[in-house]
Amino acid sequence: MNKPVEFHKCMQLEESWGYDRKTLDYIHNASAHGLYEIRGLGAKRRVPHFDDLVFLGASLSRYALEGYRERCDTRTVLGTRFASKPIELAIPITIAGMSFGALSANVKEALGRAATDMGTSTTTGDGGMTREERQSSKTLIYQCLPSRYGFNPDDVRRADAIEVVIGQGAKPGGGGMLLGQKVNPRVAKMRTLPEGVDQRSACRHPDWTGPDDLTIKIQELREITDWEKPIYVKVGATRTLHDVKLAVHAGADVIVVDGMQGGTAATQTVFIEHVGIPTLAAVRQAVQALEELNMKDTVQLIVSGGIRTGADVAKALAMGADAVAIGQGVLMALGCNHDSYFQNGAQHSAVEDYAALGTAPGYCHHCHTGKCPVGVTTQDAVLEQRLDPAVGARHVRNYLKTLNMELTTIARACGKQDVHHLEREDLVALTVEAAAMAGQPLAGTDWVPGR
Amino acid sequence: MASLMNAMVDTPAIGATFDLATQPLRELNRFLHRDLAGTRAVRVLNPDGAHNIAVGVDAPVDVDIDGHAGYYAGGMNKQAHITIHGNTGPGVGEGMSSGAIHVKGFASVAAGASAHGGLLVIDGDASLRCGISMKGIDIVVGGSVGDYSAFMAQAGTLVICGDAGDGLGDSLYEAVIYVRGSVKSFGADAHEEPMSEADIAALGALLKAAGMSHDPKTFRRVASMRGLYHWNADANQEY
Ligand code: SF4
Numbered sequence: 001m002n003k004p005v006e007f008h009k010c011m012q013l014e015e016s017w018g019y020d021r022k023t024l025d026y027i028h029n030a031s032a033h034g035l036y037e038i039r040g041l042g043a044k045r046r047v048p049h050f051d052d053l054v055f056l057g058a059s060l061s062r063y064a065l066e067g068y069r070e071r072c073d074t075r076t077v078l079g080t081r082f083a084s085k086p087i088e089l090a091i092p093i094t095i096a097g098m099s100f101g102a103l104s105a106n107v108k109e110a111l112g113r114a115a116t117d118m119g120t121s122t123t124t125g126d127g128g129m130t131r132e133e134r135q136s137s138k139t140l141i142y143q144c145l146p147s148r149y150g151f152n153p154d155d156v157r158r159a160d161a162i163e164v165v166i167g168q169g170a171k172p173g174g175g176g177m178l179l180g181q182k183v184n185p186r187v188a189k190m191r192t193l194p195e196g197v198d199q200r201s202a203c204r205h206p207d208w209t210g211p212d213d214l215t216i217k218i219q220e221l222r223e224i225t226d227w228e229k230p231i232y233v234k235v236g237a238t239r240t241l242h243d244v245k246l247a248v249h250a251g252a253d254v255i256v257v258d259g260m261q262g263g264t265a266a267t268q269t270v271f272i273e274h275v276g277i278p279t280l281a282a283v284r285q286a287v288q289a290l291e292e293l294n295m296k297d298t299v300q301l302i303v304s305g306g307i308r309t310g311a312d313v314a315k316a317l318a319m320g321a322d323a324v325a326i327g328q329g330v331l332m333a334l335g336c337n338h339d340s341y342f343q344n345g346a347q348h349s350a351v352e353d354y355a356a357l358g359t360a361p362g363y364c365h366h367c368h369t370g371k372c373p374v375g376v377t378t379q380d381a382v383l384e385q386r387l388d389p390a391v392g393a394r395h396v397r398n399y400l401k402t403l404n405m406e407l408t409t410i411a412r413a414c415g416k417q418d419v420h421h422l423e424r425e426d427l428v429a430l431t432v433e434a435a436a437m438a439g440q441p442l443a444g445t446d447w448v449p450g451r
Numbered sequence: 452m453a454s455l456m457n458a459m460v461d462t463p464a465i466g467a468t469f470d471l472a473t474q475p476l477r478e479l480n481r482f483l484h485r486d487l488a489g490t491r492a493v494r495v496l497n498p499d500g501a502h503n504i505a506v507g508v509d510a511p512v513d514v515d516i517d518g519h520a521g522y523y524a525g526g527m528n529k530q531a532h533i534t535i536h537g538n539t540g541p542g543v544g545e546g547m548s549s550g551a552i553h554v555k556g557f558a559s560v561a562a563g564a565s566a567h568g569g570l571l572v573i574d575g576d577a578s579l580r581c582g583i584s585m586k587g588i589d590i591v592v593g594g595s596v597g598d599y600s601a602f603m604a605q606a607g608t609l610v611i612c613g614d615a616g617d618g619l620g621d622s623l624y625e626a627v628i629y630v631r632g633s634v635k636s637f638g639a640d641a642h643e644e645p646m647s648e649a650d651i652a653a654l655g656a657l658l659k660a661a662g663m664s665h666d667p668k669t670f671r672r673v674a675s676m677r678g679l680y681h682w683n684a685d686a687n688q689e690y
Contacts, residue, residue, distance in 0.1 A: 148565040148584055152548055153507055153527040180681060192586040192605045194625060198682040202603055206583040207523070207542035207564040216502045216522045223480045224507030224527055
């Protein structure tokens, strides 16, 4: 006779919902070290997202465009409000600001090359502008951050647009962090810091506070650049309706809204998971702010924070964004969380290196360690060789190309000759939460919660 | 060319005058960026607290501002020698990388913020956060400075001939402060250190460049304890 199944024993082991193994692990770690966890990437928890929306394709009441034969434009112009030289892009998908320091110089170069090939822009980060990224990027957005590391007048003049960073979706209200293992001689020099310090940047700008000051600061940047370059203002998504209005009043040409799913190279986990609102809610508020001010299409909106697919891009555009910015997605295109890397003509397993960090491909968020197993977020001379700029550029180009093809596929299916013609009327929500946050009707109804 | 014609050229190729009571700021800054063509001196009349006067200049020109300036006077300066015959608003000389700015009166908050180089001299007092995030600039203040001066200062020298407020040098990196008067309190990680011969020589040279006659031996040196350089669980965030 077969042995009876012994599940009565397991049945008695009931895991607590409030004190599950994850929480226990957290408490045990906190009690052992007296220090919070710092990690990379973005929020891991499930929040209402673009996945909770679907498009209403064309049918009898609308007619579709032929997938490969009929034209569907993706050209995108940003910074038309005051700048005499707006940014013209071939696609509405840009590369988000990420620092040299967080990323290696090879990665910055790969991103620049891919962006240039695709006719889009790339962005500096909290560490100044590198020679590699300026040379490889046709269109480079230069961030002006609270730390002002490496922020200098020559690079201001070299940039194609300036992005004043107020906050970041992963940590609205917090400054940057770069742990000592990544502050190598070159990074230290660019940031005017001693080598190897655990760098914690300021969370507020040194020379202005509040929206009235920001107005004058923006004017200063315009005067310095002779009113040629667009000035972007980037905010982490929190009180987005008010923040966007204030940024418009302060004179921004372009607003960048970064939702809580946005990534970071190193931030406290508690900050990543518990501060900020989902991108879905932020886009709706940002668009509402522009509409209430009658500034839609005068001030452009870039949305970032968890944009992964062509569908995400299409949904952001349909909700009213002019473009999106992608950070984590392009890092993953470069091999982040891949089980192997390509070097010297062969594929090599990275699994052991992930294990040495206490993680595995698919689960890694260890950018802060500087020991990225695939050579993406590292300043280590050996590890950074794992990412060849030419190979990386090809992967990012392929990724952006795929997204753009998916975007135009959806736009054509909705009968649009231009991806910027996608509109809210094309979207419905699958969940009540998403319907409420996005302000879109629940599928099959005309019900928008709260309206 | 239009701006050149609008500028009242005193002596062609040597000096020009802009009157901000009648000419827009844009004309002045455009002239300073693009049309200097050998002009060595520019006078700015009736600044009347205007913001962003002479920002982003990148030429060895003398700019004299005859009165008070608003925010960011001489911001992101390179090479130019800018004299403000009055007081200045917030962020005078912010982000400058070379050249010199001389404020004859008082300076508001965040003077020399995040600047990489050059010399900023303030004859009077400077308000809060003087030298915040400084990255290599030398700042000499003839009077006193407000609270949280040299906050997160990374490199360069801040000389205070008068007194300092609360939190002096909070979260200092490698910038050095010399202070002659009293210090209300030091910020986290800042402390007083003995003056060396090298300090006295460097300070003497700076005071001379700033046209101040104090004896460098009457100053004290404030620098970082470097206790916040590394993430430390035992620090208990008591700072
Ligand atoms: S694989 Fe590299 S880039 Fe990706 S999460 Fe890990 S350390 Fe960061």
